[in-house]
Amino acid sequence: MENVTDYTEEQIFQELSNVTDPEIPVLTVTDMGVVRKVDKFGETVRVTITPTYSGCPAMQRIESDIKEHLEKLGFEKVEVVTVLSPAWTTDWLTDVGRKKLEEYGIAPPAEKTTDKSALTGGKKTVRCPQCKSENTKMISQFGSTACKALYQCQDCKEPFDYFKCI
Amino acid sequence: MTIKEALFQYTLRQGDTSLILGHRLSEWCGHGPKLEQDIALINIALDLVGQSRSYLEYAARIEDKNRTEDDLAYHRAEREFKNLLLVEQPNGNWGNTIMRSFYYDVFHYLFLHELVKSKDEQIAAIAQKSLKEVTYHLKHNSDWVIRLGDGTEESHVIMQTAADELWMFTGEMFDMDEVDDILMKEGIAPDLKPLHSKWLQKVKDVFTEATLKVPPEDAWMQSGGKLKGIHSEQMGFILSEMQYLPRAYPDATW
Numbered sequence: 248m249e250n251v252t253d254y255t256e257e258q259i260f261q262e263l264s265n266v267t268d269p270e271i272p273v274l275t276v277t278d279m280g281v282v283r284k285v286d287k288f289g290e291t292v293r294v295t296i297t298p299t300y301s302g303c304p305a306m307q308r309i310e311s312d313i314k315e316h317l318e319k320l321g322f323e324k325v326e327v328v329t330v331l332s333p334a335w336t337t338d339w340l341t342d343v344g345r346k347k348l349e350e351y352g353i354a355p356p357a358e359k360t361t362d363k364s365a366l367t368g369g370k371k372t373v374r375c376p377q378c379k380s381e382n383t384k385m386i387s388q389f390g391s392t393a394c395k396a397l398y399q400c401q402d403c404k405e406p407f408d409y410f411k412c413i
Numbered sequence: 414m415t416i417k418e419a420l421f422q423y424t425l426r427q428g429d430t431s432l433i434l435g436h437r438l439s440e441w442c443g444h445g446p447k448l449e450q451d452i453a454l455i456n457i458a459l460d461l462v463g464q465s466r467s468y469l470e471y472a473a474r475i476e477d478k479n480r481t482e483d484d485l486a487y488h489r490a491e492r493e494f495k496n497l498l499l500v501e502q503p504n505g506n507w508g509n510t511i512m513r514s515f516y517y518d519v520f521h522y523l524f525l526h527e528l529v530k531s532k533d534e535q536i537a538a539i540a541q542k543s544l545k546e547v548t549y550h551l552k553h554n555s556d557w558v559i560r561l562g563d564g565t566e567e568s569h570v571i572m573q574t575a576a577d578e579l580w581m582f583t584g585e586m587f588d589m590d591e592v593d594d595i596l597m598k599e600g601i602a603p604d605l606k607p608l609h610s611k612w613l614q615k616v617k618d619v620f621t622e623a624t625l626k627v628p629p630e631d632a633w634m635q636s637g638g639k640l641k642g643i644h645s646e647q648m649g650f651i652l653s654e655m656q657y658l659p660r661a662y663p664d665a666t667w
Contacts, residue, residue, distance in 0.1 A: 302458075302463025331535075
């Protein structure tokens with residue numbers, strides 16, 4: 248293996264696309280937009296991450312997975328720091344990430360941001376990831392993880408998760 | 414009181430209210446009337462405990478006495494907790510739980526809208542993060558107030574009773590003292606007075622749709638938790654459950 252100290256910050260960032268989200272294993276931490284920055288100071292690598300939700304229980308696991316992955320590559324000093332600002336938004340999900348979600352059976356966020364529409368009850372179209380029908384309805388604002396809501400397709404009747412906009 | 418002392422107290426107040434409400438809601442885990450309701454409350458609890466962790470972690474840093482957020486959550490006594498009395502009230506029935514959250518969510522949402530402008534960067538960051546989550550909490554609990562208030566005769570009575578019983582704890586949300594004054598001068602904390610009329614208006618709007626009566630505005634209000642750490646008898650029971658494990662086994666880790 249080449250000497251890891253030759254890795255650029257960009258290359259280290261690319262490497263992190265091998266680390267997946269423990270709750271939605273089809274997404275990588277870079278697809279999610281959770282990794283904000285990689286800095287290198289001599290032999291030390293500092294990865295800055297941001298939580299999707301304040302109480303997301305996956306964050307600790309993501310932190311240790313990032314450390315473990317970089318240490319396996321040969322980095323000896325890896326720091327992972329968490330920042331809250333700017334707050335994570337579903338707008339940071341990459342297009343590749345959105346496609347992977349739908350193929351996995353989770354409807355990707357239907358719009359840019361929701362702060363207002365969630366309050367005013369604005370309607371949005373959520374497409375069924377199974378049969379692609381747009382005739383779907385929300386069962387609950389809250390789903391199996393903090394980042395998802397529960398929907399059901401009115402045509403194929405299949406219930407599904409929707410990755411809600413924040 | 415120094416700015417640092419005021420900031421520590423202020424951060425504790427926000428962190429404690431989130432923690433205690435989060436704990437109360439987590440008591441519903443496995444007991445929700447329907448799976449979706451159970452999951453919703455636990456998701457909200459998770460958000461609140463997460464927000465509390467951010468506040469308490471920051472409080473510990475401000476205090477700078479080698480304590481962590483866990484020390485603050487698990488090793489403080491009742492009188493040191495600065496949460497609102499509203500959030501320590503018992504879960505009661507589903508209506509009581511929803512109404513307690515609804516009263517707080519309306520305040521929390523309006524308050525965070527101001528707090529995001531705080532000149533303290535970390536406070537502003539926590540507020541920015543929390544606001545996105547609380548928008549969903551408010552939507553969820555407003556929907557339930559309307560659904561049950563304007564539901565059956567029985568559900569209407571349950572919701573009106575909950576609205577009346579919890580009303581005396583709503584005034585405390587707007588209480589302020591020296592801590593607020595010091596931080597308002599620094600541009601760190603918002604003035605809570607102007608939030609009261611906005612809060613009342615939102616509650617009125619939702620209650621109108623829910624066919625519920627808003628209790629009298631001049632009713633007597635109970636205070637003491639947030640400013641003085643004087644709690645209802647409920648608080649001891651909450652802490653004895655919440656703190657049992659780390660106090661009995663101080664070295665326990667995940």
